[in-house]
Amino acid sequence: MDGVAEGEPDGGGGPDPGDVVIETRGLAKQYRGTLAVDGLDLRVPRGSVFGFLGPNGSGKTTTIRMLMGLIAPTAGSARVLGSPMPQAVRSVLPRVGALIEGPALYGFLSGRDNLLRYDAADPTADPRTRVARVGAALDRVGLSAAAGKRAKAYSLGMKQRLGLAAALLQPRELLVLDEPTNGLDPQGMREIRGLVRGLAADGTTVFLSSHLLDEIEQVCTHAAVMARGRLITQGPVADLSAGALGRLAVTTPDVGDAARILAEHGVRDLTTAGGRVTGELPAEPPDLAELNAALVTAGVRVRGFGLERASLEDTFVALTGEGFDVAG
């Protein structure tokens, strides 16, 4: 249950609150008998881009709703930006930008008027700079040209951008983005990733939930994995994917011979496909140079030979797969 790859030591006595923007202890939520979130201990370090991963229904959105004070936890506590969460909503949330479960807009209002309304709902937002801030936020997500159109005429990607713009109306300390690239085309995804990187470089902590693992891998410095309402692991992304062993990949026209020789040297779980043999190295791997030499000596024409680093996806599948078995 505890993080297998905790980045920093946790004395249990509560670290400097300035270094942690989100901290939950035993956070739980029960809906009519089913535990949507169960004993969550989440720590999001300040300045990180934190990926929040999990299959559908694993409790990610419920967690985010609890962090934003929209629903009350059944048990446990949550602190956001150092303050207890359902209670300190009014002082914490002006410093937090959020995109929760997709954008929600007033279809009969224009994109700009939607943002003006959301900004007016924030009692700490200065009305004198409102129009300028809305304009800057629209520009930032590339929606300036469509700002005057009614929101109901927007495509899903445009709505997503407008939702992001609403989160960027003020300089924020923390951005909570639930599936921010949903509905965007590849170009839009790239823009959003660039935006997230720029915000992170600016000192904003970004809490990013996504089901797109390569996205998390590209953007995030830290990640947490949830399954069935429980936190399976959390820590720096590099540590997480280092947990899974890499796979050996050999590109060759002689796949049959290659597979035989690799098997002789203890490589397991061999798969051959399209001139490639991949397999899992044993726990005590042989010297890769010797392995390659053995292949060549046996007359295998090796075109490519190398270790593929475990992707976060491998880690994720391994973790959630195991998680399902344990929880079953």
Added chain:
Amino acid sequence: MSRAERLAAGPPERTGAPAAGAAAVTAAAAVAGPEGRPAPGVPRAPRLVWSLGLLRSELVTVFRRGRTLALFAVLAGVPLLVGIAVRIETHGGGSAGGGRGDGPAFIEQVSNNGLFLTFASLAATLPFFLPMAVGVVAGDAVAGEAGGGTLRYLLVAPAGRTRLLAVKYLSVLAFCVAATVVVAVSALVVGFALFPVGDVTTLSGTTLSLSDGMLRALLIALLVAASLVGMGALGLFVSTLTDSGIGAMATTVGLLITVQIVDTIPQLHAVQPYLFPHYWLSFADVLRDPMQWDGVVRNLGLQALYAAVFGSAAWARFSTRDVTA
């Protein structure tokens, strides 16, 4: 679709994603202030005057909606229909209803004095049209935001639950006044256009000057608007119970119809004094000379009671509920 694609493709200088992000950061930094970065640990303080921005935004949102304007159009149409019907009916002389005392109150006097169309129209719309319109707006107030998902963004902004509910109720009250004004003004215009206008004969038989009559009409409009206060609170409470705007509107209007029916069943007279529409037509007492305040005071007291009870219930529900939509 093609528009969206073009937008996603963007102008050429935006295609390098990191560069675009960096440029955008600079743009926002200019707005953020000289330091250009979020200042951790220095929360911006909320200001009372700034809090009023939400009320303004809510009023604009309610009154710019097509649905609100459609409701106003229907309400404005009622005096027009009544006026034309009375005009046709009395074309050959004589008074509408043939003196049988049928139809809405005051309708018989309309052909003699156009100002009575205002009283007649308010009396005709108060039992159903006006409270139904209020029920639609109040029922949708919170449930519609929840159903559309905009509620979570307002709360995360953070609007504050109590403040949001107060703003919603104030906008419902503003709608009550506006809807009444629409009926009254439409009736005034139609009445002055189609019928002769002159001194007003009160229900007591005395005569008031036209200007006094107009003042009484204004007072009646205010009383009619105030009669809708309880209905608005009831609708707002129903609205906090569900995430379906349509469901909340239907429930609120259904409650109105039920209550109106109960109010007409003699065997149920024991509960009738506690029903919010029971004293609604007491506004007619304003047209007596001297004015009689008993019914009016009871009506206002009952409306205040409903506003207090259902307003508190709405607050109790909304301030603690889980927002899952």
